[in-house]
Amino acid sequence: MTLIRSWVESANQPAGDFPLNNLPYGVFAPAGAAPRLGVAIGDYVLDVSAAEADGLIVLTGGPLLDQPFWNPVMAAGPALWDQLRKRLIALLAEGSAFEAAVAPHLSPRAGVTLYLPFRVAEYTDFYAGYHHAVNVGTMFRGAENALPPNWLHIPIGYNGRASSVVVSGTDVLRPWGQLKGPNDEAPRFAPSQRFDIELEMGAIVGTPSVSGKPVTVAEADEMIFGYVLLNDWSARDIQAWEYQPLGPFQAKATATTISPWIVTRAALEPFRIPTPARQKPLLPHLAEPKPMLYDIALEVGLQPEGAEETIICRTNYAEMYYSAAQQLAHHTSSGCAMSTGDLLGSGTISGPVKESRGSLLEMSWGGKEPLTLAGGESRSFIADHDTLVLRGAARGEGYRIGFGDCSGKVLPALADPYAR
Amino acid sequence: MTLIRSWVESANQPAGDFPLNNLPYGVFAPAGAAPRLGVAIGDYVLDVSAAEADGLIVLTGGPLLDQPFWNPVMAAGPALWDQLRKRLIALLAEGSAFEAAVAPHLSPRAGVTLYLPFRVAEYTDFYAGYHHAVNVGTMFRGAENALPPNWLHIPIGYNGRASSVVVSGTDVLRPWGQLKGPNDEAPRFAPSQRFDIELEMGAIVGTPSVSGKPVTVAEADEMIFGYVLLNDWSARDIQAWEYQPLGPFQAKATATTISPWIVTRAALEPFRIPTPARQKPLLPHLAEPKPMLYDIALEVGLQPEGAEETIICRTNYAEMYYSAAQQLAHHTSSGCAMSTGDLLGSGTISGPVKESRGSLLEMSWGGKEPLTLAGGESRSFIADHDTLVLRGAARGEGYRIGFGDCSGKVLPALADPYAR
Structure with a gap:
């Protein structure tokens, strides 16, 4: 093309x-x-x-x-x-x-x-990047139990909070939350100290589906109107204490930033690529009938206040184990109706090497290996006044299909969130 | 009164x-x-x-x-x-x-x-009934690990699917889903065999809150417009295979039925009661400044096709460990904005005795102790053509504040969900 x-x-x-x-x-x-x-x-x-x-x-x-x-x-x-x-x-x-x-x-x-280019009906976030799942699983459960047993069979997802979705450029207030370290006797309510990004793509549902009628992967692909970059801001310390047994909740409810331009499926058509080889066969209703991922180069920049930006991650949407069409098909498998304006986060897109990890949690390996920025500062998680920018583009001959920046600056937590 | x-x-x-x-x-x-x-x-x-x-x-x-x-x-x-x-x-x-x-x-x-009396903005379901959490935890993790460590500190919740909320009287199609028993070699895609109810109350958000501004429990109580009965239909076999590590997803996405009448907070005012004594002190931002639960008697009827109804559960909303106001306050703690029309499920309301358990999973103890119905049939989970009805009322002197039936009939799964 x-x-x-x-x-x-x-x-x-x-x-x-x-x-x-x-x-x-x-x-x-x-x-x-x-x-x-x-x-x-x-x-x-x-x-x-x-x-x-x-x-x-x-x-x-x-x-x-x-x-x-x-x-x-x-x-x-x-x-x-x-x-x-x-x-x-x-x-x-x-x-x-x-x-x-x-x-x-x-x-x-x-x-x-x-x-915001569209009214978000409901927001679902997936956990469908292989390297991210292995990295996080290794950190939390050890290398031998890194992947949950269902992971190679189901694009694991959970419902997020649509009211938290904001457009690029919106400031993000560091959240308060319940925190409890493994050695703390009791939880406390305090600002998150491990506030993080997740580099994702968002797929946007155009045509709705009907309650009680699961859709095929091919039908799901046709339902998708387009894609955006998506940063699923995540408070790792809130998440660690709250997420068992029903999944992340307030850790992911502060904000989710999307890029301002919906890049249509039609524009991305020349850049289709298949998902990686299956490590275990998928059940037929989740198999890809044609390539449904896209070759989109992605990067993350971190810019401290008044300092230069450091590119802290370079990866590609091609690292996903499941495509958005597969995720959407799974989403309807119980008969769940999908609506115009539903937003599906891909899950964090980490590649196989350290420089391609899509979250600070992974880049700093849970805080044990802080990053050094271009200006000499170090980071394990986001500092106040840092601006985080996601960028992405599919590259054709002599042109690129870009998404525009997906950017947000983190402001300090309120001194007292209940002051009126 | x-x-x-x-x-x-x-x-x-x-x-x-x-x-x-x-x-x-x-x-x-x-x-x-x-x-x-x-x-x-x-x-x-x-x-x-x-x-x-x-x-x-x-x-x-x-x-x-x-x-x-x-x-x-x-x-x-x-x-x-x-x-x-x-x-x-x-x-x-x-x-x-x-x-x-x-x-x-x-x-x-x-x-x-x-x-449906209101347009559901987003739907959140909690897990805030003490006896339900202990029962389910005991079945899945053993009596000594029944309650997760966070449970007495946080009203544990997860985001559900607003598009699945239907009004009483809507038929519910038994869902298909990925199932894998502990002894199965691989998962299969098949109709759920362990389809269940969850007896809950739903609280409906009237006045919205603002992003970045957590609300107090007292403010949360004032935001609630009213309450409905809520049946969070749950496919236990889908749930068992999918829910680790990010919580239930398709297991809860088929349907959630609510009663057709919003009973206002004003109507329930004479029936306020406090939550039970705390087993561990709550952090101050979650403490109840006044009684915020309600004394509402609840029951569940199961009626096989053409047979008489059996009341399979009698319990009370007073069994909740957390009130809806506490849940709503927690929901905003990270700065999450709440919207007019948000629906908060209380979590399953089980009492301390077998006859007061709010799900078939608990009543039949995971299928090991089937119930015998009035007509002699037995049930571990819902059979096709069964109608499940939730009823509830607060009782005053010479009058009752009722909710109307919250009812749904389960129809057989589609023979082939992908037939077009």
């Missing part, structure tokens, strides 16, 4: 996140205006509701783009998604007859505010 | 669920009409949107009752809740001058269809 050239010149730069091949969907507001649907193209955002109002976009079923969230488009299904994408390519391609009509609806991206 | 008499004569019967003291909120549709907000009174439902349209109800801030869900009223907060309740009592009390004006807006309850 090669670059599709656009009359928006900045979209033709090989290092840019948003060539015409990408066309990711976001919600933006020009200065002083209300949030509206937009598409990133080069250094600009196209106001698609304005383009629709002008008659430049005409969708089957009537106007659909004058909205504060992409959910109505997501619910409309793959045929409409395809129609909209084709029309946007026609409007923005080099030589398009519509350049003069479209140009007034472009705003420089640098000047706009970005919002 | 004694009965408040109504001119609706059936509301004055001591055995009825819906005296004027109750005034629970539901969503109903008369034959052929659209769902609308209603209040149960005796054998009738009052159409409150019609009453508002007639000028019989005037709420501060303008009309609010022409809705298909109670969420807008729930979001409006305690002052408006109080205003509406006082007005309804004035309209319906014996001797009210409004009898002639109100009477045309009553429909016989027997002739209406009931819907």
Whole structure:
């Protein structure tokens, strides 16, 4: 696949996140205006509701783009998604007859505010990266019991908290929680000292499914509208004390940050790759009928306040043992209905080497091997005022499909969370 | 507290669920009409949107009752809740001058269809009943390790699936899932053979909280709009194989049934009781500043197809170790924002004796001690075509505050869930 050239010149730069091949969907507001649907193209955002109002976009079923969230488009299904994408390519391609009509609806991206691109219905987080599961399992249960017995048969997941999902750029307040170290006599309520990231991808459900009707992996793939980068902020000390027997709860409820642009399944199509070889055969209803992972290079930057950024992780979405389609199929296996706007976190994406681990818990091996940053500081977990940034891109010939930064700065815990 | 008499004569019967003291909120549709907000009174439902349209109800801030869900009223907060309740009592009390004006807006309850009374934002389920935790812990880990070490310090909870919540009367399809017995070599995908109930109460969040701001137990109590009965259908065989290390997922995703009427906090006020004596002191942010549990008698009926019903459990909400207010306060402790329409399941409410256990898992002790039903059949878990009914009521002098049945019939699993 090669670059599709656009009359928006900045979209033709090989290092840019948003060539015409990408066309990711976001919600933006020009200065002083209300949030509206937009598409990133080069250094600009196209106001698609304005383009629709002008008659430049005409969708089957009537106007659909004058909205504060992409959910109505997501619910409309793959045929409409395809129609909209084709029309946007026609409007923005080099030589398009519509350049003069479209140009007034472009705003420089640098000047706009970005919002959550969709209303999150429910949020599910998985634990489907092999190296992450082995690393965490080894730390907590020893190397011989690292993988739980079900892990190679089920994409293990748990329900998260949709109200905690925020868009890139939102500050994150260090949480308070119940903490109890192995040698403490009793728990105490205090700010988390082991606050961490999890580098993940998020898959977004477009078309819903029906209660009582499990979907196949192939059907699940068709239901997915697109992908974002996802940072599942995790308080490891809260998690250690609370998670038995029913899983993480408040440890994961402070915030989950997603990147602001939904990169569509269509844009990622050229980058499909299969999941790794199975270590045990999967039951037929979870088998991949075609490649459903994507080759997306990922990195994490950590920037202390006023200091330079250090890239602390480089990995790839290809490290997942299960694809989002497999996770979604499993999610419906009991008859659970999926909704437009459901968000599925992949699980932490760690690679096989130390430099490719997707959480500080793994990078610092539970705090025993602190990282040294470019400026000389060291970190086992996040310090106050650190900014953490996830970045990702699929790389074609002369272009890349980028996601935009997934960033958050950690602010100190409140002195007294109950002060009024 | 004694009965408040109504001119609706059936509301004055001591055995009825819906005296004027109750005034629970539901969503109903008369034959052929659209769902609308209603209040149960005796054998009738009052159409409150019609009453508002007639000028019989005037709420501060303008009309609010022409809705298909109670969420807008729930979001409006305690002052408006109080205003509406006082007005309804004035309209319906014996001797009210409004009898002639109100009477045309009553429909016989027997002739209406009931819907989910509110749009469920997110659903959280707790594990906060002491006897249930001890019973299940003893079965799974032995008597000496029955309670996890955190249990007496934290109301343990996990996020559930809001899309699975259905109203009483909805049939429940026996789920398929991955099953693996301890002696099986590999898992298989098959219908659950150990499908179960969990007798719970559900607390419904009215006023939301803000991200980053934990709420106190007293504030949490004020946020609760009301309560319902809740049956958290659970596939024990799916749960046993999937739940380590991140908790139950598909085992609890088939359905959660709630009773159709939201019984308000105001109606339950006379029945407040404290939680049981603490076995270990709680951290201050979780302590109850006043009684926040309720004395609500509960029972479960099991009716095989075409046979008589057997009451298989009698217990009381008073058996909980943590109140809903304590659970809600804990839920926000990490800064997690709560939303209007969040539903919090109490956890299974088992009492100290065998006849008071709130799940078949406990009643049959994991299938080792099957129950004998009135008609002579035996049960370890639910059989196809069984109807399970939860009932509950707080009992005053000469009246009861009932919830209406929380009922569901289990239908056989699909022969092939992937047949299209």
